Amino acid sequence: MWLGASAVIAMITAPTAHADNSRLNRSVIADVYTVQHHAGCTNDVVANGPLQLAAQWHALDVLNDRSLDGDLGSDGSTPQSRAAAAGFPGTNVAETVAINPALAISGIELINQWFDRPDYLAIMRDCRYSLMGVWSENSLDRTVVVAMYGQPATPQR
Known part of the structure; x- marks a missing residue:
């Protein structure tokens, strides 16, 4: 089958589709809730905006810098420093x-x-981590998922 030049140009210049990974991200939180309850936890595990933002930053960093393979960011950031920068108070x-x-x-x-x-x-089973943020990013040959776990800040008395 032969495609005309205009069809080829349209395919080449078409915007890249962005995957909606929200279902996967939500399922990770639900799965961790299940893991915690199998470990004897009785708490809820709920999504947290600042932790999600920190997870998003690191997922994009790991996706785009193939030398990264864990917790350390390309700028030297750690999970704690990313969470703090995203506004997580814990x-x-x-x-x-x-x-x-x-x-x-x-x-x-x-x-x-x-x-x-x-x-x-051990992290997933830790009952103290009742707040989570999850983010996933995809490229054609790589998927990165980052889950951030946080303990709520205790109120000062």
């Missing part, structure tokens, strides 16, 4: 990162990756 923050060499990742693949790492499993 002082106890942790992070889990998944890098999948494909366009997408399923929630099951993601949780299985994190289950296989004792450090990440």
Whole structure:
């Protein structure tokens, strides 16, 4: 099948579609809630805007800088410093990162990756982390998911 020049130009100049990963991001929070409750936790795990923003910053950083593979950002930032910069008031923050060499990742693949790492499993099972922010980004050959976990700041008396 031959395409005319105008059809080829339209395909080349068409904007790149941006994946809506909100369903995956929400499912990660639900999965962590399940992991915590299987570990004996009784708390809720709820989304937190500043932690989501910090997760978004790091997901984009890891997606675009292939030398990154964990918690440290290209600017030297840590999970705690990113959370603070995003406005999270708590002082106890942790992070889990998944890098999948494909366009997408399923929630099951993601949780299985994190289950296989004792450090990440310990984070997910920690009942103190009742606030979460999750962000995922995709390119044609790579998907990055970052989950930020936070402990609510205790009120000062």
